[in-house]
Amino acid sequence: MSTITTLINNLSQSEAQTILHALVKNDPELTQRITELASQQLTGVDTEAVAAEVYAGLDALTREEVWDRAGDTRDGYVETGEAADEMIDEVITPWQAEITRYQTIGLQMEATLTCMAVLQGIHQFATESANPFKEWAGDSLPVYADEVVHTWRKGEPDEGDVAELCEFVLEELGGWVQV
Template sequence: MDNNIIIDQLTPDEALSILRQLAEEDTDLERKIEQIARRRLTDINAEEIAHHVYFDLDALAVEDVWERAGDPNEYIEPGEAAWEMFEETLHPFMREMKRYQDLSMPLEAKHCCMGILQGIYLFSKESQSEYKNWADDAPSEHFQLVINNWKESTKDSADIAEIEDFVRRELSDC
């Protein structure tokens, strides 16, 4: 049987388990795996992230706000429901930024931060979504939250200055 056929049929958990076992058994292979992983993780594009953030936020529907707010078991204000939805939408992007920080990959974390900020900015300026009316303060407050979360793990004053300059130059009225 062709080995590639077997590899192609592995579940993600099986593949990860095998990769870990190979890394434990061979330190040279472990280093090579880490090099390949780092190369893959460094392929990050702030504009692409911005597009995904904008698309995901713009896809939020006012009907979902009403549905969430009108849950008979647990009523919440529509504005609060919209806020929660905004937060939940940004969560995967924020988690990705944190992952880069945890991996000591500050350049990638910075680019991720820039992409998230740009996506929020685009949403606040360009989206015609009715949802946006229910979450008026969410873009500006989450914009600042993204910056604050990024800064918590960033010690490089040049990176901080670069983000501040980026915001001032490109996203000044968010």
């Protein structure tokens, strides 16, 4: 392994960011090249894989874990519904962060595709899963879908993106969630 590769592999995230900022500060050509490389690295959302990952994450939740989390804690009492909501939130929140991240760096198409895929995964779990956990999650799943759409909308998508998401929700999800 070369010395530069070893050096790069051993930088902390903070150190790498500091070095990148210093490099691009005075070199417009390098700034353009880094922008191009970052765009290549970040574009292309595999919507089927994202939907499958969301579905799998939700389908892996168990009633037993609800029972383990519910009840008396040192911070007070946790209702079973509250425990189930926390578990769903743990699956969905990272995807909301991903949508926001794409929008923050100007990749609205990727944000829209990720939003669609997350909605698809939640909808698939709500309509197809035989997991007994759904007894605890049932009514809250559309609420989580609404929250995903709300997160996406905070990124101020343009009219075309809104129309695209509306069409997707209507055609693929039967209008299951409001856009």
